[in-house]
Amino acid sequence: MSGILVYALHYEGAFNKNSLGAVSEGARLAAELGTECHAIVIGEGVSDDLAAQLGKYGASKVFRVEGPEGLAQPVIDAMEAAIAAGGHEYALFGGGLLGFEIGAGLAARLDAGVCMEVTNVRVEDGKLVAERPILQDSQISSVHYRSGVGVIISRLNAFEIKETGGTATVEDLAVEFKAHSLKAKMVQRGEQRGADVNIEDANILVAGGRGLGKKEGFDALEELAGALGGAVAATRAVVDAGWYSYSAQIGQTGKTVSPKLYLAAGISGAIQHKVGMQASENIVAINKDSNAPIFEFSDLGIVGDLNKIVPKLTEAVKAKKGS
Numbered sequence: 597m598s599g600i601l602v603y604a605l606h607y608e609g610a611f612n613k614n615s616l617g618a619v620s621e622g623a624r625l626a627a628e629l630g631t632e633c634h635a636i637v638i639g640e641g642v643s644d645d646l647a648a649q650l651g652k653y654g655a656s657k658v659f660r661v662e663g664p665e666g667l668a669q670p671v672i673d674a675m676e677a678a679i680a681a682g683g684h685e686y687a688l689f690g691g692g693l694l695g696f697e698i699g700a701g702l703a704a705r706l707d708a709g710v711c712m713e714v715t716n717v718r719v720e721d722g723k724l725v726a727e728r729p730i731l732q733d734s735q736i737s738s739v740h741y742r743s744g745v746g747v748i749i750s751r752l753n754a755f756e757i758k759e760t761g762g763t764a765t766v767e768d769l770a771v772e773f774k775a776h777s778l779k780a781k782m783v784q785r786g787e788q789r790g791a792d793v794n795i796e797d798a799n800i801l802v803a804g805g806r807g808l809g810k811k812e813g814f815d816a817l818e819e820l821a822g823a824l825g826g827a828v829a830a831t832r833a834v835v836d837a838g839w840y841s842y843s844a845q846i847g848q849t850g851k852t853v854s855p856k857l858y859l860a861a862g863i864s865g866a867i868q869h870k871v872g873m874q875a876s877e878n879i880v881a882i883n884k885d886s887n888a889p890i891f892e893f894s895d896l897g898i899v900g901d902l903n904k905i906v907p908k909l910t911e912a913v914k915a916k917k918g919s
């Protein structure tokens with residue numbers, strides 16, 4: 597059969613938001629193509645319950661593979677086996693560094709066409725066409741796949757999570773991993789940021805830029821993020837200056853996020869930063885320069901000194917929450 601195979605990454609008994617968006621999108625596209633969306637889950641002792649959860653997002657079948665999760669090569673082996681078994685025409689990934697690595701590896705393995713940083717997929721003449729922003733996001737290019745398998749790797753969180761309430765059958769797939777695939781072992785999975793929050797999954801991000809003035813400026817942002825129940829993000833300028841860790845960088849050479857609230861403090865709004873956060877539901881910017889470009893794409897702009905505004909905001913949030 598033709599169909600779409602989506603890789604679903606999980607960690608500590610839950611799928612990541614990005615993968616659920618990819619499964620939802622795979623299901624939407626499969627329905628339009630008149631085919632099915634399958635998902636593949638790899639891990640040690642993945643429960644029926646966990647695997648079957650993907651049915652709620654539109655997968656009709658979930659391939660469950662016993663093997664190491666979180667490393668690219670074993671997933672490439674597993675996806676190759678699933679595609680050989682299911683005859684899928686497309687492999688879809690929710691992005692992220694692991695998604696990029698697996699998708700690229702799978703494309704090389706299958707001699708498939710691949711497109712990365714995809715922000716939209718459409719159906720044209722019974723085939724999928726991937727759309728990818730180019731030239732600093734000023735233009736969109738359309739990528740058509742020739743025969744064989746087409747690999748589509750989205751930008752992080754490009755696809756909306758949609759619960760359709762369906763059910764999925766879980767099929768165990770035995771995979772013979774290649775010797776080189778088992779050479780690497782996951783020793784520890786960690787977040788550089790220190791805080792126990794996944795930046796891509798956070799609903800609220802408080803982001804800081806050079807306007808913070810110094811490394812210690814992030815202390816106030818961490819307090820505000822803590823009061824709001826969110827996480828801290830940063831621009832490349834401050835990451836390069838060593839004020840905050842790279843894992844928090846948003847933008848062209850960092851992460852792409854789409855939280856419900858993106859609060860930007862002391863950030864000018866350069867295009868390279870904008871491309872990583874413009875999909876946020878609500879953008880609030882604090883900047884002392886009323887002509888700062890960030891105000892052009894903010895839902896709410898506050899012109900003023902962040903050193904005065906941020907502590908007051910934190911106080912107000914804490915007071916409202918009674919903490």
Ligand SMILES: Cc1cc2nc3c(=O)[nH]c(=O)nc-3n(C[C@H](O)[C@H](O)[C@H](O)COP(=O)(O)OP(=O)(O)OC[C@H]3O[C@@H](n4cnc5c(N)ncnc54)[C@H](O)[C@@H]3O)c2cc1C
Pocket residue numbers: 804805806807808830831832833834845846847848849850851861862863864865866867868869872882883884885888900901902903
């Ligand atoms: C190839 C390439 C890739 C890049 N990738 C990225 C990327 O992934 N992510 C990214 O972020 N950037 C990236 N950049 C860099 C980008 O072009 C900008 O230089 C960077 O985003 C600017 O960071 P900033 O907003 O923190 O600093 P600035 O542009 O210096 O802005 C600081 C802002 O703070 C305001 N300010 C100052 N003091 C205060 C105060 N007391 N209160 C309130 N406001 C204040 C100022 O008015 C100013 O608008 C990239 C650049 C290139 C060339």
